[in-house]
Amino acid sequence: MSDSNLNPQPLPPQQPQYAQQPYGGAQPGWNTMSIVAFVATFFISILGIILGFVALSQIKRTGEQGRGLALAAIIIGFIALALGIIFTIIIVAAIAANPNVTYQGS
Template sequence: MTDSAPAPAPAPVPAQPSPAPAPAEKWNILSIIAFIIVFFGFSVISIILGFIGLNQIKKTGERGRGLAIWAIVLGFVSIVIGIIFWIVFVAVIAANPNVTVN
């Protein structure tokens, strides 16, 4: 008969602290502003802010890439529509020189 002592119980492992909750993803403010102001007619400013926002998003990993892209696209589209409008307007006025506006 072997006389063996019982194995000592393993030391209790301290409870691991729960991981901190993931921080809420930040939104890029410039992309939000660019997207909003394109609807107020500030197309050039919206395009500029959209490109700056895209550059910042690439560096920081923030959210808002889609808003920045849409701001740029809508800015260019509104500029093109404005140019077409003015071309048509001037063409109509030039084609009817006898018409007066009261």
């Protein structure tokens, strides 16, 4: 039983493989959509939610910063939307519970 690989030839030294980074090695900047989503969610929550999901998709594809802002926009937007629905239900229920109250305008 002879092994033909008793004296293997040494492999040539390999150069380390580094992932290419955009912008000359600098880390990519902030995703603008995540910043817009975070700001918009305080004014129009549904817009912040939509833009937050779009920003997450862009960040996943490009590797930019801003994932936390996009997640915050989505979470705050859903909370604001839920609170708005709850308050609307409470107000409608309060008005429906007092049908005899009329508005005394000028």
